[in-house]
Amino acid sequence: MQIKLLSTSRLFLFFSFFTTSVVCSQQLDPELKKLITKGLEKSHNVQIKNFDAAQARIDQTKAKSVFLPKVTFNGSYTRLDDDITFDDNTQNLLLATQKLLIKEATGIPFNSAFPDGFPLEAVPNLQNKDILKSSVDVDWVLFTGLEARNAFKASKSKEASLQYLALAEKDKIALNIIETYDKLALVYASKKVLTTSENYLKEQEFYVKKAIENGLATPIGRKKIELAQLQLAGKMLEFNQNKQLLIEVLHQLTNESKETLMLLEPTLQPFAIEGSGKTEKRNEIKALEEAEKATLFKSKMEKSSFIPKLALKGHYEFLENDLSLFDPRWYIGVGIKWNVFDANESRLKSQQSLIEGQKYRQQVEEADEMIALSVVKAQLEYEAALQNTDMIQKEIELAEETYEMVDKQYRNALTSIKEVLDALNEVEKAHFKLQQSYFEQRRAVANLLFAKGVLAY
Numbered sequence: 001m002q003i004k005l006l007s008t009s010r011l012f013l014f015f016s017f018f019t020t021s022v023v024c025s026q027q028l029d030p031e032l033k034k035l036i037t038k039g040l041e042k043s044h045n046v047q048i049k050n051f052d053a054a055q056a057r058i059d060q061t062k063a064k065s066v067f068l069p070k071v072t073f074n075g076s077y078t079r080l081d082d083d084i085t086f087d088d089n090t091q092n093l094l095l096a097t098q099k100l101l102i103k104e105a106t107g108i109p110f111n112s113a114f115p116d117g118f119p120l121e122a123v124p125n126l127q128n129k130d131i132l133k134s135s136v137d138v139d140w141v142l143f144t145g146l147e148a149r150n151a152f153k154a155s156k157s158k159e160a161s162l163q164y165l166a167l168a169e170k171d172k173i174a175l176n177i178i179e180t181y182d183k184l185a186l187v188y189a190s191k192k193v194l195t196t197s198e199n200y201l202k203e204q205e206f207y208v209k210k211a212i213e214n215g216l217a218t219p220i221g222r223k224k225i226e227l228a229q230l231q232l233a234g235k236m237l238e239f240n241q242n243k244q245l246l247i248e249v250l251h252q253l254t255n256e257s258k259e260t261l262m263l264l265e266p267t268l269q270p271f272a273i274e275g276s277g278k279t280e281k282r283n284e285i286k287a288l289e290e291a292e293k294a295t296l297f298k299s300k301m302e303k304s305s306f307i308p309k310l311a312l313k314g315h316y317e318f319l320e321n322d323l324s325l326f327d328p329r330w331y332i333g334v335g336i337k338w339n340v341f342d343a344n345e346s347r348l349k350s351q352q353s354l355i356e357g358q359k360y361r362q363q364v365e366e367a368d369e370m371i372a373l374s375v376v377k378a379q380l381e382y383e384a385a386l387q388n389t390d391m392i393q394k395e396i397e398l399a400e401e402t403y404e405m406v407d408k409q410y411r412n413a414l415t416s417i418k419e420v421l422d423a424l425n426e427v428e429k430a431h432f433k434l435q436q437s438y439f440e441q442r443r444a445v446a447n448l449l450f451a452k453g454v455l456a457y
Helices: 002-016 030-042 044-065 088-106 147-213 219-254 258-262 283-306 345-411 417-451
Strands: 070-079 130-143 309-317 330-337
Touching: 030 147, 030 219, 044 147, 147 219, 147 283, 147 417, 219 258, 219 417, 283 345, 345 417
Parallel strands: none
Antiparallel strands: 070 130, 130 309, 309 330
8 A cells, every 4th residue: 555655646746847837938948049040050941032132232232333434455456458548549649749748848849840869758558457456445434313323222122121031031930940849848748747657557557466466456457457558558659759750840940960859858838928018020021111112212213214324435545556547546535325215114114113112012011910910819829828727727636636536445445446547547638738738828929929020039
């Protein structure tokens, strides 16, 4: 009899560990925080959105770079089939003009014959057949009609939108990892309950065996305990399968080794919400608002195509020898481009962007409504979880008192072993239901904090 009393006290002592104190605020296990960090680093969706944001930053740099001068060095060699020269009449005219100038300079009468011995310069070619050129060109945009400015602002808003989307994706990943971790903790809680029941069944088996030997019980009692042990073995198998599945899920989410995950021993502790009225704008809303801004700037950019553009162009030739008579050594100029009418293309594109912005505004309003609904739903689930926990506490008290009463009756031969096992099963189920209620309470808290945009991890 002493054995029976001792085992009963150990049973209740173990189950008392499940009735843990409430943890203030949202506190995550250090191991869980590490898993969340690894999950965020591993997430392909987060990395893709980060790359998209990096591309948007490059677009900003491109928009600013429009105002930087573009310098181009050129070099070329060309060989023509022949030199480009004046026609014969023009060459004769140029030679005659040269003779008249010499006569005038030397004082020879106009009608006198041109004396021999005076050298005449040959008429230069318009372009030699061997052409070697080396030059530099400068193109410098001075004013883009506000297109570059609005393009920069649109890219900046696009980058912010993508960054908020990445943060929203991180929140979802963290929420998923927290839920999976809590499920693993619930599985481990079931293992502790099952282990305690297994140990107690072994003690009951020993007690029944002694009772049979002393003629105080029948062999049917031992068979009932054997059946209970087989049922317990089935629950153990289910535990191992659930544990293996959740370890695999955590491995895929975090890329943490399965060996390390197998060493985890998570526990369920209820959360209480401090400052439940605190609410922040969700990252999804911020992303939509920034996307709306981007479309508005894009609309302004397309509308500004009617504003004149101003640019400077310069050119300088390094080699002068092979220039033709019509080629300048250098030049510089300022040009203006004014798109007066483009068949309404810019205006229609601007209207399309405005409509796209209106679509984002509708999405923002819809998301606000859905988030408000999710906050109410999560709050109700949290309150229900708290009430359920209180109810299960009462169930535990009743199950334990019933077990004590049935146990005393059995030790006094007033009831059967089946009644004892049924009472023990009720205690086991009640304590496991408490762990389930803690799990639901933690889920409700996490969902509520997520809905309010204040989920911390």
